[in-house]
Amino acid sequence: MARKDKHPVFRPQDKDNIRWFWQNYLRSKSPWLLLVFGMVSCQALVYQQFLSLTENSLNVIFEGGSPQELIKVCAIVFLLFAVRAALSYIVPRLSAWLASNAVRKMRQDLINHYLNLDLSYFERTKSGDIILRLVNQVDGLSTFVGQGTVNAVRDTVTIIVVSGYLVYKSPILFSAAIIVIPALALVMRSVSSKIKHVQQSAENAFGSYMSGIEEMANGMRTVKISGQEDRERDRLFQATDGIRDLLIRLNAAQALFEPSIDLVSAFVYVLVIGGGGYMVIQGDFGIDAAGIIAFLLGLVILFDPMRLLAGFFAQLQASLILLEGIRSVYSQTPRIVNRENAVSEFDTKGDIVFEGVDFSYDSQKQLFKNLSFEIIGGKTTAIVGATGSGKTTILSLITRLYDLDGGQISIGGLDIRDIQIKKLRSSFSVVAQDIVIFNASIWDNIAYVRPDASDEEIWAAAESAEIADLMRERGHAELGPKGSQLSGGQKQRIAIARAFLRASPIVILDEATSALDQKTEQRIQSALERLADQKTVIIVAHRLSSVANADKIYVFDHGSIVEQGNHEELVEQKGLYAGMYSSQKGGFR
Numbered sequence: 001m002a003r004k005d006k007h008p009v010f011r012p013q014d015k016d017n018i019r020w021f022w023q024n025y026l027r028s029k030s031p032w033l034l035l036v037f038g039m040v041s042c043q044a045l046v047y048q049q050f051l052s053l054t055e056n057s058l059n060v061i062f063e064g065g066s067p068q069e070l071i072k073v074c075a076i077v078f079l080l081f082a083v084r085a086a087l088s089y090i091v092p093r094l095s096a097w098l099a100s101n102a103v104r105k106m107r108q109d110l111i112n113h114y115l116n117l118d119l120s121y122f123e124r125t126k127s128g129d130i131i132l133r134l135v136n137q138v139d140g141l142s143t144f145v146g147q148g149t150v151n152a153v154r155d156t157v158t159i160i161v162v163s164g165y166l167v168y169k170s171p172i173l174f175s176a177a178i179i180v181i182p183a184l185a186l187v188m189r190s191v192s193s194k195i196k197h198v199q200q201s202a203e204n205a206f207g208s209y210m211s212g213i214e215e216m217a218n219g220m221r222t223v224k225i226s227g228q229e230d231r232e233r234d235r236l237f238q239a240t241d242g243i244r245d246l247l248i249r250l251n252a253a254q255a256l257f258e259p260s261i262d263l264v265s266a267f268v269y270v271l272v273i274g275g276g277g278y279m280v281i282q283g284d285f286g287i288d289a290a291g292i293i294a295f296l297l298g299l300v301i302l303f304d305p306m307r308l309l310a311g312f313f314a315q316l317q318a319s320l321i322l323l324e325g326i327r328s329v330y331s332q333t334p335r336i337v338n339r340e341n342a343v344s345e346f347d348t349k350g351d352i353v354f355e356g357v358d359f360s361y362d363s364q365k366q367l368f369k370n371l372s373f374e375i376i377g378g379k380t381t382a383i384v385g386a387t388g389s390g391k392t393t394i395l396s397l398i399t400r401l402y403d404l405d406g407g408q409i410s411i412g413g414l415d416i417r418d419i420q421i422k423k424l425r426s427s428f429s430v431v432a433q434d435i436v437i438f439n440a441s442i443w444d445n446i447a448y449v450r451p452d453a454s455d456e457e458i459w460a461a462a463e464s465a466e467i468a469d470l471m472r473e474r475g476h477a478e479l480g481p482k483g484s485q486l487s488g489g490q491k492q493r494i495a496i497a498r499a500f501l502r503a504s505p506i507v508i509l510d511e512a513t514s515a516l517d518q519k520t521e522q523r524i525q526s527a528l529e530r531l532a533d534q535k536t537v538i539i540v541a542h543r544l545s546s547v548a549n550a551d552k553i554y555v556f557d558h559g560s561i562v563e564q565g566n567h568e569e570l571v572e573q574k575g576l577y578a579g580m581y582s583s584q585k586g587g588f589r
């Protein structure tokens with residue numbers, strides 16, 4: 001029995017997942033489920049009635065009864081099947097309704113959960129895995145629950161009722177027939193763990209395949225320019241090969257169920273025809289020829305649902321893996337959440353203070369160690385430094401996209417973790433370094449950051465960011481996935497327009513004007529200065545001309561501050577900043 005523990009048909013996590021699914025998605029519908037199961041049981045009862053009627057009619061035929069009796073039996077048989085037909089219409093519709101609702105709720109819960117997860121989760125999770133769960137796995141589960149389970153209930157009830165009838169007709173014959181059940185159980189157990197294993201591999205393969213497709217589609221410009229179409233094709237072809245092999249293996253494992261039922265039924269038929277025939281010939285077993293025929297008919301009716309049930313069982317094993325995949329998302333919990341007594345009001349004009357901040361993206365390499373500095377409220381602070389020195393990370397920490405490993409960041413004396421995240425983030429206008437443009441119109445893209453903004457406000461923001469002309473020109477036209485139909489500078493101006501529209505008390509500009517020509521930059525810079533008036537502004541820029549007016553400049557190197565002061569002071573210091581400045585001044589600009 002050691003094997004049983006290694007390959008149980010239901011692993012502990014399966015039972016737990018089924019319980020979870022039931023409690024969250026089905027229990028509230030239990031009255032409806034009961035109704036469905038009631039109707040399904042009626043369908044099964046029809047078979048039992050059919051059997052006993054058949055036996056009656058056979059007796060009528062064999063024993064020369066009256067034609068009227070025969071007609072009566074025929075009428076009842078027809079009526080019975082008419083009832084069954086009506087139920088066959090209602091039951092799938094009702095169960096499809098139940099399943100669709102359960103699945104909708106499951107999808108919505110998943111979406112909710114995903115939206116609450118930390119940014120870092122999305123930075124380490126393949127998008128294919130997320131799509132797989134939200135689309136394929138939920139869909140697969142829905143089909144299984146909606147059709148599979150209901151049919152399985154009908155089949156089970158049919159088996160119980162018909163078996164009951166057969167036991168009643170001849171206990172001896174029936175007990176001979178069920179000898180084969182242990183053999184069947186063995187087959188199921190050994191095949192089910194194999195199915196689970198292959199299904200799991202298939203899910204992983206599908207996830208990678210989808211991510212591969214997404215990467216190829218998004219990276220098509222790079223693919224084409226570097227002439228790597230062949231390589232991409234090989235990569236995706238390989239994935240399709242892998243998926244084909246797994247599907248064949250899955251099918252092979254599932255296909256073992258039904259033939260085993262066939263073999264078993266052959267065995268039982270032989271047993272009943274031989275044994276039953278002998279019993280009739282002997283004549284002292286209380287069963288006659290009509291009884292044996294009805295018994296055989298009962299077995300035929302029995303084996304059909306048994307075969308279906310075996311198929312259901314194979315699907316169940318695969319569906320348990322889908323369920324596990326969906327449930328696993330919930331084991332991911334957001335780390336960045338509101339503290340219990342987080343406040344909604346805070347001094348947005350206060351100083352932003354870093355105190356002994358420790359932070360690393362991965363435990364291998366610490367980026368900030370005991371970092372302390374302050375950004376004065378209402379003033380403009382610039383952060384400069386070599387690429388990779390941690391500038392963007394500073395901005396991500398202030399907006400709490402990541403939490404610290406140690407130390408604290410406070411605004412106006414209040415730890416940012418004591419502020420409601422939504423409130424905290426709503427006090428920032430951000431032009432991020434990597435701009436995200438959605439496949440919508442320019443108008444919608446600007447309005448995205450403040451859906452309640454008036455038309456005038458949106459136009460004003462667009463004018464300030466010098467994108468209004470283009471907005472007029474493009475009208476409602478969509479900008480392509482990721483704004484692919486725009487130039488880099490146009491995207492940047494949309495991002496700047498968003499910042500204007502948002503007009504939050506703290507302005508964060510991460511390389512906000514890096515993609516603009518000098519003239520446009522100068523014009524937008526003066527508009528930005530108007531936006532920044534009286535506000536706390538944090539600028540990150542490589543072009544030192546954009547930071548020269550800042551009240552305070554911090555020079556970062558490998559996660560530490562190596563110089564600080566205003567432009568003049570830093571040039572005086574003749575350090576890193578002075579070097580950067582003179583090399584830029586010595587260039588073409």
Ligand SMILES: Nc1ncnc2c1ncn2[C@@H]1O[C@H](COP(=O)(O)OP(=O)(O)OP(=O)(O)O)[C@@H](O)[C@H]1O
Nearest residue numbers: 123361362367386387388389390391392393394433
């Ligand atoms: N999401 C992330 N996960 C892991 N490491 C990251 C992540 N983002 C940045 N890093 C690493 O952290 C370091 C600091 O990155 P950051 O983006 O803050 O640099 P930066 O100063 O803004 O550079 P640049 O001037 O190129 O924009 C880099 O070594 C980078 O590789």
Ligand SMILES: [Mg+2]
Nearest residue numbers: 391392393433
């Ligand atoms: Mg950066």
